[in-house]
Structure formats: C-alpha cells, structure tokens
Amino acid sequence: MTVAPEKSARSMRDWPIVFPPPYEGSRIPPRVPTILDVPADLAATDDILQINFGPNHPSTHGVLRLIVDLDGEQVVGLNAVIGYLHTGFEKTMEQKTWWKCVTYPERIDYVGYQNAELVFVLAVEKLLSLEVPEKATWMRTLLCELNRIHSHLVFLGTSALELGAISMFWYCFRERETILDLYEMVTGARMHTRYFQVGGLAEDIPDGFHAECRKFVEWMPHALDDYLALLDRNAIWLERTKGVGVLSAQDAIALGQSGPNLRASGVDWDLRRDQPYLAYDQVDFRVPVYAGGDVYDRYRVRMDEMAESTRIVDQCLRRLERMDGRPWIADDRKVVLPPREELHTSMESLIHHFKIVTEGFRVPEGEIYVAIESPRGESGCYLVSDGGPKPWRVHFRAPSLVALEATATCMSDALVADMIAVVGSLDAVMGDTDR
C-alpha cells in the first residue's frame, strides 16, 4: 500500500482540506449545479448529438438515465435523470411497526446493506436511549467493516469491468463470496441479513466464526496485492483513470460529497474517526486521503480502505474472542424480546413478549438525525417519532444521491468514455439514490 502524499503545513490551516486544489476556482455549472449546459455557441450549430444513456444500460450502475449532448466524442451537456428505482421506502416504513421497519433500510443501499441497517437501528436506539452491550457493538463494527470491504469489492469489480478490465470482476467476486459465506454463517443470509436488532444482535455469534474470519483476514491482503498487480501499473487503466473527472475539495464540499469521493479530493474527513460511533474510537486505523480528485484517486482511496477495514476486522476479532458468553442484546424487556426460556417461568416476561410482538414497542416522542460513514459516504437517518409503535417520519440521507449531483461538475472536460469511468468511480447505488 503506498503512502498518501505528504500534507503541507499551509494546508493544515485549512483543515480538513489538506492538499492544494487540482484546479483554481469552481467548475460547478453556473445555472443549475447538477446540469452541464451546452455552451451557447455550440448549441447554435448542428453538430450536437443528444443521446440517451437510458435506464437500461450495461455501464450505468443500475437504473440511471443520462441525457448527454455530444460534440463528436466530447461531452458538452449532461443531465442526469433518476427515480427509476423509487420504492417509497419512507412512506412504507411509516406503516410498519419499529420491529418490522428494520428489514427495509437494507434494501435501500443494497451493496452496503449492513451499514444501511445500522444507521436506522442506531437512530432508534438513540431515541430510546438504549444502551447496547459491548459484544454487540464490536460485532456490529466487524460486520460493518466486512460490508465495507464487500461494497468496495463490488465497486472495483464492476467499475473495472466497465472499463474493460474484465478479469477484475471475477477476482473481486471470489473474495466477495468468502465474505458472503461469513455473513451466512453468522446471520443465515448472504445479503440483507436483518441481523441488527434494536438493542443489539438477533442471535449470538456461532462457533467457528472466529476461525473462518481469521482465515479471511489473513488471506485478504494477498487478494489486495493481486488486484494492485492487475491494475495499478496497467497502462490502459492509468490512462483511463488519471486526470479524469477531477473534483476539487471546495467543489466537493459545496456539492455535499462525503466518503471516498471527498477523501480523494484532498479532504481529510471520516466520520468513523471524527464523530465516532460503535467501537471506532477504540480501534486503530488510518484514513487514506489523496490529492488529485480524479477517478484514479477515488479508486486508490477505496483500495486503501479495504486494507484498513481488514485491519479493523482483525482488531474486532481479537476483542470478540475474549467475549464468549457475554450478552449480545440489551436486557430492556420493554424493547427487546425476553429469552425464550424465561417465558416458561416468568409471568412478566410472558406479558412483555406478548406486548412487544402484538403491539410493538414504543419509542419516545422526538426527532433525531444519526449519521454514519457508510462505504459511500455520510449515510444518515432522520427519524421523527410520535411516541407510538410506528415511525412518524423516516428519511434517509443518501450519499449516492449526492454523489450523482457531482456528475456534471466532474464531466467539465471529458469524453464519452470518461463518463463511464466517472459514473463508476462515484460509486452510486441506485437504490440509495432513489429510495
């Protein structure tokens, strides 16, 4: 893993921006920030070809529609149309009790599903002021970091596939299968695990998980070396990614970018370190920051993050190995189902069980916004409760929506082929964008 460039003394004054900008000024389109307008002199000629990268396209990640104006190969106009996967999560979750709601956020960001589930569960727990046992916190950290690796593997595999590096797809998905095996061992499902409950985890960690996870942790750095060997000195890859889709730090912050997109633009900001949640304040990890703001730097940030996530998983494993037999879910019987053995002996447990299963638990009145560092950036959950068994308003802050807002700015001076690289590097998941 290469070290990110040295941060200059001057730049430490502007923290979190730690590198000089790749371009001066702002490239955000002046009229509408998210639409690249065809220049007036070009629009008057007959040379502009407007084509539609429709919702069904092999290279747009999911159902994204780009209406692109071309002058030859040069992209001179861009308008992104989304909404083809709008599922009405927010309104649907208003109809379900808090327990049933937990299945929905996973399907929003369906590649970083564990993080999406986490943000909702954290928000409910914060409104409840519920304390989660240590074992659950550490296991959640571990699973979320595995999910980060999973998400970056899918990004790498699909983005490389779109740029022609087809072998990367198979290599990345080989590791992805190992991660999904770990998920299946713990939670019973490969994707959309529904393992996080309000209060902790659904079940205890099974035997044998530590050994399997340890094997994965030992293998993953070799896999990362494989990927670097395939891509990092590949002349075609470098040609297609270096200098393409440049975004300066000022533009990135103005456009609300977060996560790897922001860190590749030279902004040293990571919610895991700066506003820690779960057990991130107790693990040691580095935050990769790169200066160029181009597609290559976004790829490098994600590669480095995979290495760091492996280290975090290792540290979580070491802590969890000493926590056998500890509780995995909070003991608050008003919110969490009592253990089944107790139902035979305790009348109160039986009543609690009945109330929770039929009516659902109640969350005190209030509103809250919780943000975590999902693989895509700052993923947030805004929750309004009226004190009842169902949410009043749920809203998810989608990092992918914001990432796609930056498409027009990144495409200021680019060709059609670069557009594929840029859209891939922004790593937008359409379920997260459209919700």
Place this chain on the structure above:
Amino acid sequence: MADRPDAPKRLRDYGLQSERLLWPTKGPSRFEEELGVENLERALGLTTLEKAVRWAQTKSMWPDTFGLACCAIEMMSIVSSRYDLARFGMEAFRSSPRQADLLIVSGRVAHKMAPPLRQIYDQMLEPKWVIAMGACASSGGMFNNYTILQGVDRIVPVDIYVPFCPPRPEALMDGIIRLHEAHQAGVPPAYERREVAT
C-alpha cells in the same frame, strides 16, 4: 425374424421412407459397411428437428442485462466463478435486447421503470423468455405501495418465478434449469401460453 418386444426399433418404425426400406433387395450401403454395425439404428441418434433446435436454444440462452436492484448483485454472482453460469452457456449477458433470449427481471420495478421494461421486452426477438427473479419482480415483494409494480407479470408474460429476497444464486440457477427443462420438454414460452400482455 420375428420382432421381440425388446428389439431395437427399426427405421420403418419411425415412419421413415428411406431407400433401404423401399428397395428391400438392396444390400447394406457403403456407409453401413464402413460403420461395421449390423443395425444402423444402433449407431445413429434419432430425433426431430424441433427437439434439436430446442436443445440448441437451451444450451445458449443468452440473458439480457436487466439488473435493477439487490437481485442484480446476486445475478452478478452467478456469473462469478463459484456459481459459474458459463457451464450453461449463458455467461454472455447481452446489452442489446435484440441479441438476447432471456430477460431476467431482477429487482423491484417502479412505475417509472415499467415503460422501459416493456420496451426492452418488445425489442427482444422471439423466442424469448422472462424470469421474474426475486419477490419484488414476482409480486411486488415487501413493497405494497404507490410506486412499485405489484409483479412484472402485469406488463410482461413470465415463464419462471424465482422467490426469496434476494434469491440465492443456486435458487436462480434452479429457476434457469427448470426453464431449460421446460423448454426442452416442449412447453411453449409464456407469450404463447398466456393471453395477457403479449
């Protein structure tokens, strides 16, 4: 020579009009002599043209890239090396519906996406099949609201429904194999069977 019940079938039992049958006194042909078999039937595989064509179609049914949501990620994993779809000749996911045989609708279909879906289906050439992958494509799944189509069979005729959310790659593979078996057995594609949405 009386035909025993377990005797192999003769060419005439197939209703064929071959030179060898119409000219009984003509001895074995040069071809038969070279083969060196007594019964030509033992050395040849006989089938009908339809069956042969169906066999070829099942062994290279190319899907169209129609990944919508979470199921698309599992669909990508059947192309990956563990659940290798190339053993069925299907790893060539065509981007153009003109070149595709099979539409795997993987994911939830919003009302905004329904016209493009129907357009893609119309652009495919017969014979064509549709697999509704996942609960959302089969019936709307866990989303019963203003924006999700409650099952893609409202707008396209579906051959195979694969449940779960999302289906395991093996489950999708099971659906694909059943489609192959159904087609090999002569079950017509859905647009011939169902009167709706052709």
Place this chain on the structure above:
Amino acid sequence: MSWAVLPGFVSVREAFGETTVTIERERIRDACTRARDDGFTFLADIVTTDYLGWGDKGVSGYIGTGNIGTGLGIGGGRDLHQPSTQGYQALPAPKPKRFSLSYHLLAMEQPPRRVRLQCWLDEDEPVQSVVSVWPTADWHEREQFDLMGVRFDGHPNLVRLLMPDDWEGHPLRKDYPIGGEPVRFSDAE
C-alpha cells in the same frame, strides 16, 4: 456560536444530544448563509415532515420504565415517574404548522458541530431556495418538492426528481394514500 445571531432566529432546543434552531420561514436563506459563513460548510440533508394528523390518535399502553431484568439501570432514559397508562392517553406535543423543513448542517472541525435549522410552513407557503448557499441543495430541494410539495423560490430547476414527470400529487404527504393493492387475509400492516 450563539444561535441568536442567526437572522430570523426564533428559538433553540437541545434534545438527544442535538441542537435544533427554529428560524422564521422568510429568513431561512439568510440564516443558512450566516451559518455557512460561520463554518457549517456541509449541508447534509433537507427534510420535510408532514404533521397532518399529529396527536389525533393518542398513544396508550405502558410508556416504559427503566430496566427490569438485571436491575443494573441500563436502558433507562424514560421517566420512572411517568405513570403507566390505564385509560390515560399521552398525546404528543402539538406542532405550530403543518410542515417542518429541517436543514441538517455539519461543520467539519474537531470536534465536529452539527445543527438542525428548522422552519415551519403551511401548505402553499414558499421557502427561499438555498442552492446559492450550498449547490448540493439542488436535488434535495427537488426531492422535497416532488414528494412533499414544498415550493422553493429561486430554485433554478424545480421539477420532479423521483416520480415520473406527469405524476399528480405529492406521495409522502399524510393525506396521500399508501397505494398498492389490498392483500387478502392481512390487516393494515
């Protein structure tokens, strides 16, 4: 920063570790500009909440107390002295207007500062757009217009974002039905 320096400041409230500053609807853009100049350079989210029907149905049943099982006092936060309801319905606090519009801001500092600027509006009351303050507000405001029907004055491209262009109605409002189809043998959920 003292929140009272924001133009249009009405009140500030702290709850669950968060700060919510209520701003007059007409001055929201000025308040946002002042906040951005003070260091809140990152607009995380713009959310509208529809409070139609808020408090119509009381919430009954036991409110919840501290932890019973282990007696260690974990899981508290709810008032032990709140009477459990037998026939008593707890109603949530009433809201001033129908819609609340929240701007979630973040100042990237160590330690980071987060604040929620909130203004209240009724149906058909427009709000000034903050696209000139944070360009990222473009799609957030379009989404709120699309799903809730809040009009943003000064937005350069206020058209629907997520719903089809010819859709009628604003789906996330409380008086808009959930849609879908009736499913046999299941009740409301």
